[in-house]
Amino acid sequence: xxxxxxxxxxxxxxxxxxxxxxxxxxxxxxxxxxxxxxxxxxxxxxxxxxxxxxxxxxxxxxxxxxxxxxxxxxxxxxxxxxxxxxxxxxxxxxxxxxxxxxxxxxxxxxx
Amino acid sequence: xxxxxxxxxxxxxxxxxxxxxxxxxxxxxxxxxxxxxxxxxxxxxxxxxxxxxxxxxxxxxxxxxxxxxxxxxxxxxxxxxxxxxxxxxxxxxxxxxxxxxxxxxxxxxxxxxxxxxxxxxxxxxxxxxxxxxxxxxxxxxxxxxxxxxxxxxxxxxxxxxxxxxxxxxxxxxxxxxxxxxxxxxxxxxxxxxxxxxxxxxxxxxxxxxxxxxxxxxxxxxxxxxxxxxxxxxxxxxxxxxxxxxxxxxxxxxxxxxxxxxxxxxxxxxxxxxxxxxxxxxxxxxxxxxxxxxxxxxxxxxxxxxxxxxxxxxxxxxxxxxxxxxxxxxxxxxxxxxxxxxxxxxxxxxxx
Numbered sequence: 001x002x003x004x005x006x007x008x009x010x011x012x013x014x015x016x017x018x019x020x021x022x023x024x025x026x027x028x029x030x031x032x033x034x035x036x037x038x039x040x041x042x043x044x045x046x047x048x049x050x051x052x053x054x055x056x057x058x059x060x061x062x063x064x065x066x067x068x069x070x071x072x073x074x075x076x077x078x079x080x081x082x083x084x085x086x087x088x089x090x091x092x093x094x095x096x097x098x099x100x101x102x103x104x105x106x107x108x109x110x111x
Numbered sequence: 112x113x114x115x116x117x118x119x120x121x122x123x124x125x126x127x128x129x130x131x132x133x134x135x136x137x138x139x140x141x142x143x144x145x146x147x148x149x150x151x152x153x154x155x156x157x158x159x160x161x162x163x164x165x166x167x168x169x170x171x172x173x174x175x176x177x178x179x180x181x182x183x184x185x186x187x188x189x190x191x192x193x194x195x196x197x198x199x200x201x202x203x204x205x206x207x208x209x210x211x212x213x214x215x216x217x218x219x220x221x222x223x224x225x226x227x228x229x230x231x232x233x234x235x236x237x238x239x240x241x242x243x244x245x246x247x248x249x250x251x252x253x254x255x256x257x258x259x260x261x262x263x264x265x266x267x268x269x270x271x272x273x274x275x276x277x278x279x280x281x282x283x284x285x286x287x288x289x290x291x292x293x294x295x296x297x298x299x300x301x302x303x304x305x306x307x308x309x310x311x312x313x314x315x316x317x318x319x320x321x322x323x324x325x326x327x328x329x330x331x332x333x334x335x336x337x338x339x340x341x342x343x344x345x346x347x348x349x350x351x352x353x354x355x356x357x358x359x360x361x362x363x364x365x366x367x368x369x370x371x372x373x374x375x376x377x378x379x380x381x382x383x384x385x386x387x388x389x390x391x392x393x394x395x396x397x398x399x400x401x402x403x404x405x406x407x408x409x410x411x412x413x414x415x416x417x418x419x420x421x422x423x424x425x426x427x428x429x430x431x432x433x434x435x436x437x438x439x440x441x442x443x444x445x446x447x448x449x450x451x452x453x454x455x456x457x458x459x460x461x462x
Contacts, residue, residue, distance in 0.1 A: 074320075074333075
């Protein structure tokens with residue numbers, strides 16, 4: 001059987017990216033850590049945003065990480081699912097709003 | 112959900128030696144993860160030694176009216192091990208002379224020991240003013256004879272510490288059993304009625320939050336705020352503090368981790384969250400744990416793994432505080448549970 005491209009245990013090795021480019025890697029992780037700190041938004045709100053974006057980005061590592069993070073923060077299943085719907089709504093909205101472009105083009109091309 | 116203890120189910124993990132074997136093999140034996148001792152050595156905190164003794168934690172028995180999925184005691188209605196009057200008498204002798212200021216009563220459901228009230232009264236006479244009872248709440252509703260427990264707690268100014276895994280029914284009942292949420296809410300309201308948990312009240316009511324699954328507790332303060340808001344709005348319940356406690360990978364929680372294939376990930380999470388500053392205040396440094404049959408342990412978890420204190424004194428009958436305090440604390444990989452993140456103890460975070 002062919003090996004899958006994604007391996008769930010690779011998430012634990014994320015930190016290793018610094019080994020081949022230390023400065024950039026460290027800068028990224030410093031930034032990343034800072035982003036998720038309590039700020040004008042709560043860490044909880046940021047976690048839910050991350051969960052929604054993890055889905056629109058379809059990143060399996062991010063989905064694992066932020067599902068767990070949500071649970072740790074006591075976020076309920078219903079809240080998590082609603083957050084994903086927000087991401088899905090923007091995704092589908094982004095598709096559908098281009099329908100106006102299609103309509104514009106049709107109107108321009110048709111006699 | 113199982114309604115029997117691991118012991119009653121003849122589960123492999125009811126054998127503490129088997130648990131120790133699991134915690135010492137696999138990812139820890141092949142060096143993929145450092146042992147707890149390795150970690151302590153990194154910051155020169157090995158061997159771990161006790162500080163001033165503050166708390167005597169006495170387990171009055173493994174009998175309980177609940178069978179919680181994560182229970183590290185493997186407690187339940189089928190557990191018949193409870194402290195006898197004779198052992199209680201030995202404890203009282205120690206209580207008269209100990210330097211510890213707090214008596215922390217736990218179980219099982221400590222209230223189910225038929226001599227629970229007598230023991231509290233005798234300990235109060237022996238000079239204890241600082242009592243903690245770790246109550247599962249539902250016991251107050253379990254039988255008529257327990258309905259007046261809030262009054263009894265109040266009479267002795269007992270600090271009540273109660274488990275409450277979530278402010279939603281679903282999450283609570285999944286971990287602690289069907290109907291537990293509603294009974295817990297009712298019990299909390301009864302405690303509030305006699306004055307427990309109210310702002311400014313000396314009758315202390317704290318809640319314990321354990322994650323209901325293979326993840327670590329989040330920020331204690333943020334969780335406390337969420338609990339307070341939800342319990343106040345929906346049920347008009349007041350309480351003082353929330354203690355966020357990490358589930359240690361032993362007993363029923365270990366069984367769950369293995370069965371659900373979460374064991375390795377969970378151990379990675381614990382090791383990754385290791386916080387050397389939490390080590391200084393882990394509860395084994397200021398507590399002695401006494402089992403229902405009078406043996407002495409560094410903590411409740413070591414008790415459940417049958418790791419008796421590394422001292423000549425191993426039983427309450429031979430208690431000698433000076434000798435006992437001059438010992439090394441027994442550690443193993445389960446200890447990572449108390450040093451993850453902000454740390455974890457029976458009083459919540461430690462760092």
